[in-house]
Amino acid sequence: MESMLHITTLHYLVLGAALFLLGVIGVLTRRNVVIVLMSIELILNAVNLNLVAFSRLWGGLHGQVFAIFVITDAAAEAAVGLGILIAFFRNKETVNIDEVNLLKW
Amino acid sequence: MLIGGILVITRKNPVHSALALIVTLLAQASIYLMLYAPFVAGVQIILYAGGIMVLFLFVIMLVSIDRSMKERQFNSQWVVGIVAATALGGLFIAVYTKGKDIFPEHALPMVENDNTQQIATMLYGQYMFAFEIASLLLLVAIIGAVVMAKKRI
């Protein structure tokens, strides 16, 4: 097991970046609004991972405290987003994001 | 965690996506434990996996998805989306390969036993204002969500 990788901060950052990319792809390419909202949660999680990884690196706990705030914020935003989704669904009977084109020129 | 993330964005059935997201969140909690952050891991499990995902599953069930499952899954602009994401990925790779030498080799040792106490001291001391604002934000979000989902305002 001598060739086992020593897990440095860079590994966590790369993982965070990969999750962020997945979230961005999800937001940009899916049609179902619920899955877009879930991809936004993925993005927020990637940011949290970055914060906590840096907090580990520099020893202070500011990153972790801020990560808690981000989680709280994500909860609030998920609630409001899903409320909007329900209102939207009640009007249009579909969860297809391509159909939200009433303001399109 | 990456497999979970890929499954989230590629599944046709939103309930499968939600399940993959739960797996991702739980994996994230265990990574927080590796990073000497037990309190954040606990908060993640309670809030994210136990709260937000229940909210998502409720809404998925109330919104009928049978019709949407038979439609095309990916956007009409998916090419542009993939190109933009690739550009972003390229930016990330450039930043990380150029800057990977500035991190010190060994991280500072962190004690785990009083993590919660230290976070509490900081939360109620230094970040008190942010704490109050966060609770105000949650109040606004609750009122907003209730108003949006009502049938008659």
Added chain:
Amino acid sequence: MGQVVQYIQSYLTSSQTPGAAGNMFWVLVYILLVFVGLSVAVIAMNWLERKILAHMQVRLGPMRVGPHGLMQPIADALKLLLKEDIMPAEADGLIFWVAPFIVVLAAFTVFVVVPFGPTHAITDMNIGILFMLGVSSLSVLGIVMAGWASNSHYPLIGALRSSAQMVSYEVAMGLAVVSAILMTSLNAEGTGTLSMIGIVQAQQAQGEWFIFKFFPLGLIAFFIFAVAMVAETNRAPFDLAEAESELTAGFHTEYSGFRWSLFFLAEYSAMIAVSSIAVTLWLGGWLRPFPNMLSGHIWDQVFALFPGITFLLFAAMCFYNTVRMPKHPLFRVQTIGLAGFGVVLGLIGLILFIPVVSTRIQDIFWFSAKVAGFMYLYIWYRGTFPRYRFDQLMRMGWKVLLPLGLGVLILTASVALLQEKIWHP
């Protein structure tokens, strides 16, 4: 052989839980012990529930299967295992399969931090109570998925109601837990702890169980938690989601055989888990009753006799019932079985008198006795109270328990602050 004995002895004198000591072998042994103990407890609960409910309703309960129905749970388990495994045609295969596992997983993982004694936990996490609350909220996910995957109305409505109820009462539970944790910080250094073993040690250091602290605040917090935990596990009188007369069987209607038994197992394990949270936080965990008023070596000896006496009492009850069995040749096997069971219980009681075993067993016995008291309370509630209607249930969770929990928290914090500043400056 000597090395093995020495290894076991070195463990028995350690002062840490196996998880904290990093000892994988003992961790595995403990996990196995907890698993086996939990299974035995669930089987015993099944039998006890039917017998106690029956006696409360002035009837006898199962009497045929074994002597006084003692083999009934085993017969039930065999029946469930041998039943056909039905899956509805339109159901979502993956989720239908995964849902019971998530519920069982959530219910069993909670026991990793349950403290049976100062070193008798699988591990002692820093965030013990946070972990327990979080993992028990994962079972809501399993229930929602079970209702969804069955693809029919009754399970869906049952699942939505059940999960709404569980989520609502989790908030009240959390507030009651916070006000108990607040009391752990009233020690010399002024810092509390979230670890389960730390909470019981705080009660030991402060000399009183938290249920009696700042009377009546501890009692009200305990009461809030006791009501919320009954609602959290979907038990009577809050069992609208699975009541047989209301919604067929709620979210586990479409599950048959082994999958249903997984839900059933998870329900009883969740009951035991939240009861152990209540016992740890308010009733002093593994501490024996009256640690202060009746302290001293002699009283310690007296209380050390309790485990053995309890089992001998059970054995005496078995023998008494053996004598009362009908003197018919067809009952011979049952009579011999009951007498044998009585002999086994008596032997266990006698073993528990040996001083070496007795000192190790003390903590585990008191903890289990208190949890068993809570189980009896659960069965008592089921036999006594009428069912709450769903809107009454939600009203109570949000409009009664939540303000009460907030009030108790604020009052506890103020009284604790006053105590710190005025009485012990």
